[in-house]
Amino acid sequence: MVSYEPYEGAKTERMAADAAAITARYPDPRSALLPLLHLVQSEDGFVSPDGIAFCAATLGLTTAEVSAVATFYSQFKRHPNGTYTVGVCTNTLCAIMGGDAIFDELSAHLGVGHDETTADGAITLERIECNAACDYAPVMMINWEFFDEQTPESALAVVDKLIAGEPVAPTRGASSVCTFKAMSRVLAGFPDGRAGEGVGAGPATLAGARLAREKGWAAPAATASDAASGAQETPVAPVPGGEQSSVDTPSAPPSGGAAGTDSGRKASEEA
Numbered sequence: 001m002v003s004y005e006p007y008e009g010a011k012t013e014r015m016a017a018d019a020a021a022i023t024a025r026y027p028d029p030r031s032a033l034l035p036l037l038h039l040v041q042s043e044d045g046f047v048s049p050d051g052i053a054f055c056a057a058t059l060g061l062t063t064a065e066v067s068a069v070a071t072f073y074s075q076f077k078r079h080p081n082g083t084y085t086v087g088v089c090t091n092t093l094c095a096i097m098g099g100d101a102i103f104d105e106l107s108a109h110l111g112v113g114h115d116e117t118t119a120d121g122a123i124t125l126e127r128i129e130c131n132a133a134c135d136y137a138p139v140m141m142i143n144w145e146f147f148d149e150q151t152p153e154s155a156l157a158v159v160d161k162l163i164a165g166e167p168v169a170p171t172r173g174a175s176s177v178c179t180f181k182a183m184s185r186v187l188a189g190f191p192d193g194r195a196g197e198g199v200g201a202g203p204a205t206l207a208g209a210r211l212a213r214e215k216g217w218a219a220p221a222a223t224a225s226d227a228a229s230g231a232q233e234t235p236v237a238p239v240p241g242g243e244q245s246s247v248d249t250p251s252a253p254p255s256g257g258a259a260g261t262d263s264g265r266k267a268s269e270e271a
């Protein structure tokens with residue numbers, strides 16, 4: 001049974017316009033395959049057979065080539081996904097901190113296993129790998145929003161709210177969870193204007209940066225052999241929230257300096 005709108009009429013026109021906007025960002029159209037697959041998911045709720053054909057025709061690829069990519073990445077779904085993907089991290093740290101227990105509890109409560117969707121189409125449950133949030137283990141992701149330091153009880157409460165259609169807020173990041181289709185459109189490269197909502201990095205994530213400032217630690221300078229091998233010649237100390245940082249806006253200024261500055265570290269201490 002086809003569970004998505006046919007590729008014809010207004011849908012085809014809409015997707016062709018979106019695809020043109022996506023491919024225009026790349027010098028080679030085939031480089032746009034990943035965002036195009038997200039675009040298909042934003043329309044169909046998964047990577048449908050028609051979506052694969054659409055990507056192939058748009059990018060000058062074969063359907064086999066598109067399928068090969070779509071089946072490689074677990075973020076691309078080959079069967080209709082739920083409105084919310086509930087991913088429980090069961091990688092090493094989260095698992096021993098309770099991730100396995102959370103997954104087992106949710107699985108029993110929802111009556112589904114890994115990569116299965118509830119009969120009402122609300123929830124797809126997944127075991128997921130490390131989401132680089134080990135400092136907040138055990139972590140649950142809902143449509144890739146963080147739910148930190150979960151317990152079986154807190155995870156059940158969140159999932160029951162989703163099923164009841166009530167709004168749910170992540171523990172950090174965006175102020176609410178959007179649908180799988182809405183999230184997929186953002187991943188396709190069409191921002192929803194909410195990227196700046198909330199706090200990206202909390203105190204646990206910034207503990208290392210705070211300690212470095214307090215202790216006056218800095219990355220060692222590049223050596224001549226680094227420069228010869230093409231490594232960065234002029235090391236730049238990353239600033240939380242800055243261009244060189246993977247850290248989003250801190251929730252509070254690290255001790256010893258104001259947020260977004262390195263006033264807590266003296267130049268003489270870096271020499």
Ligand code: FES
Nearest residue numbers: 089094130131133
């Ligand atoms: S092991 Fe779960 S976020 Fe890293």
